[in-house]
Amino acid sequence: MIRRSTAARGLAVAAVLSVGLSACATTSGGGEAEGDADPLKIGTLLPLTGNLAYLGPPEVAGVGMAVADINEAGGVLGNDVEIASADSGDGDNLAVSTNSVTDLLGQDVNAIIGAASSTVTLNVVDSVTEAGVLQVSPANTSTTLSGYSPLFARTAPPDTVQGSALGSLMLEDGHQKVAFLTMQDDYATGLRDNVQKAVEAGGGEVVYGGTGDGTEFAQAETNFANVVSDALAAKPDAIAIFAFEETKAAIAELVTQNWEFAGKTYLCDGNTADYSKDFDPGTLEGVKGTIPGADAPDDFKERLNAWYEEDAGEELTDYAYAAESYDAAILVALAAVRGEGTDGQTLADNIRAVSGSEEGATEVSTFEEGVEALEAGDEIAYKGQSGIGALNEDNDPSSAFIGVYEYDDKNGIVWTKAVEGSVEG
Incomplete structure (x- = not known):
């Protein structure tokens, strides 16, 4: 023992x-x-x-x-x-x-x-x-x-809950034309698909990186010049990134190509992390992210x-x-x-x-x-x-909270609210 x-x-x-x-x-x-x-x-x-x-x-x-x-x-x-x-x-x-x-x-x-x-x-x-x-x-x-x-x-x-919350959050913030930067991975593509459903159900449009577009980038990708250039060429009013460690390189390229982050950029549970040691202060200020779970x-x-x-x-x-x-x-x-x-x-x-x-x-x-x-x-x-x-019968939580976070001027995350959603099954 x-x-x-x-x-x-x-x-x-x-x-x-x-x-x-x-x-x-x-x-x-x-x-x-x-x-x-x-x-x-x-x-x-x-x-x-x-x-x-x-x-x-x-x-x-x-x-x-x-x-x-x-x-x-x-x-x-x-x-x-x-x-x-x-x-x-x-x-x-x-x-x-x-x-x-x-x-x-x-x-x-x-x-x-x-x-x-x-x-x-x-x-x-x-x-x-x-x-x-x-x-x-x-x-x-x-x-x-x-x-x-x-x-x-x-x-x-499951991602049906977070996807609905994140898609709704983008719509609530007034965005109608969104782009997705998505890693080729079951988690990332599945979450992207559910966010897209929520965005389109609310009258929005996915202008780059949507389901079936074939624009996913490889795991461990480090060169995002073409991905970011293609996404920005579609003239989105918001971008969501579905990835893990690759997010740092994607953000760096968005900075290089002069993307305005505040209020227009969204992360998910795979990358809503503390980036205070990775970027200049203020880089991510106003960026939002979601993580399943209420604030403990x-x-x-x-x-x-x-x-x-x-x-x-x-x-x-x-x-x-x-x-x-x-x-x-x-x-x-x-x-x-x-x-x-x-x-x-x-x-x-x-x-x-x-x-x-x-x-x-x-x-x-x-x-x-x-x-x-x-x-x-x-x-x-x-x-x-x-x-x-x-x-429930699928051994998923029958309901759950999704926490919404916002980045401060030090590139750290601050909890702002939680949205509760139910799970089918």
């Missing part, structure tokens, strides 16, 4: 650790359990390297603090929860995630939290499912993953930062998907308690129920409250830090 000081630190420096699976089968929850009651072992597949590495610290902190809270409340079925960690890498180098999952599935983990990238998850989810392990992503938004596997769930909404309470952020400082020796500079990561770990643990077993199938059979899918469920906001209600014979609806609704 790994207590906070070792489990959390192991998570924070996870690049050197490996994890695994439970190959046992069981039935779902509430009554007599047929599954094992071995210690619950959660593996993490989070971006410690690659284009999404900026999401690693908040996600690592979210899972680590959740496990610390679970163990402080008595653990799961009499045992402390164990953590084992691995690097997901990104879609540019899928060998990283392939090797990490092989390691994880050799170490008897019962659940894997991750990946951040939808492309990475699509690379490994079949292997995880075949092994009988539950996978819960705190950040995947590709619509391809909705209902993909009974052993896959997520605490972030200040006390939650303070606890996360304290946890990460203690266990990684650094301060958090970003909190994207931290709440979703925290809630993913809590839901997995509560599923084990309800099902009275820690194997992957039991977790999968019970995660929807503890998220609030059952009628008459008692609302709880912490792991400890959830355990007390389950032990009293109640069904529960865990309402955690991310503000998502109960998981």
Whole structure:
């Protein structure tokens, strides 16, 4: 068993650790359990390297603090929860995630939290499912993953929600002719398609980079001279960028070609990050971006930062998907308690129920409250830090918030508001 000081630190420096699976089968929850009651072992597949590495610290902190809270409340079925960690890498180098999952599935983990990238998850989810392990992503938004596997769930909404919010935001700001700079990637093209639907439904027009245009740029692209020139030639009144690390080069080229950013440029969850060290002050002032999830309470952020400082020796500079990561770990643990077993199938059979899918469920906001209600014979609806609704039949959140952010004069992001949307399924 790994207590906070070792489990959390192991998570924070996870690049050197490996994890695994439970190959046992069981039935779902509430009554007599047929599954094992071995210690619950959660593996993490989070971006410690690659284009999404900026999401690693908040996600690592979210899972680590959740496990610390679970163990402080008595653990799961009499045992402390164990953590084992691995690097997901990104879609540019899928060998990283392939090797990490092989390691994880050799170490008897019962659940894997991750990946951040939808492309990475699509690379490994079949292997995880075949092994009988539950996978819960705190950040995947590709619509391809909705209902993909009974052993896959997520605490972030599919891109239908963010796409609608971002498209509506562009229209609300008065834009009618928009251009899209889109990376060739399932996540980026899927989000672009949903933003386009919202823009066109509101009477707007996509003048460059739309669905089927064939204008997507390659992953890891660094030369955007022609892409930006072609986009600006279409005379858009707004531009949205759907990419990861490539965004920096795209922005640099937009600066070179004298694009006016303020109030006319939009980013998404893959690139709404702090660029204070990348561009001159004021470059991105007035640019807006969207990230799934409500703005987490200040006390939650303070606890996360304290946890990460203690266990990684650094301060958090970003909190994207931290709440979703925290809630993913809590839901997995509560599923084990309800099902009275820690194997992957039991977790999968019970995660929807503890998220609030059952009628008459008692609302709880912490792991400890959830355990007390389950032990009293109640069904529960865990309402955690991310503000998502109960998981639907596709194991997607039935509702979720999309946070809207705006860049300040230092190229840092400031939360401005949240828009709630429902998820079909």
